[in-house]
Amino acid sequence: MVRLRSGQNRLNAHMHKKYKLVPSPLCPCREDKQTAEHVLQRCKKHDTRSGPKTQPSTENCMKVWKI
Numbered sequence: 001m002v003r004l005r006s007g008q009n010r011l012n013a014h015m016h017k018k019y020k021l022v023p024s025p026l027c028p029c030r031e032d033k034q035t036a037e038h039v040l041q042r043c044k045k046h047d048t049r050s051g052p053k054t055q056p057s058t059e060n061c062m063k064v065w066k067i
Contacts, residue, residue, distance in 0.1 A: 004036040004040075005036070007035075012024065012033070012034035014035075027043055027045070029044055
């Protein structure tokens with residue numbers, strides 16, 4: 001957590017600015033620079049609030065519990 005807050009992390013924005021180890025500071029989602037703020041608050045690739053994209057199948061559950 002301290003590394004995220006201090007900016008000393010392995011996200012693309014820091015690795016590009018400080019060390020030039022990555023070709024671009026952009027996030028893989030291509031919407032903004034990959035900073036801690038972007039990843040934790042705005043990035044759609046890392047958004048876990050929306051839950052699974054598909055409805056879970058109950059078909060296998062019904063087969064297991066069939067008597």
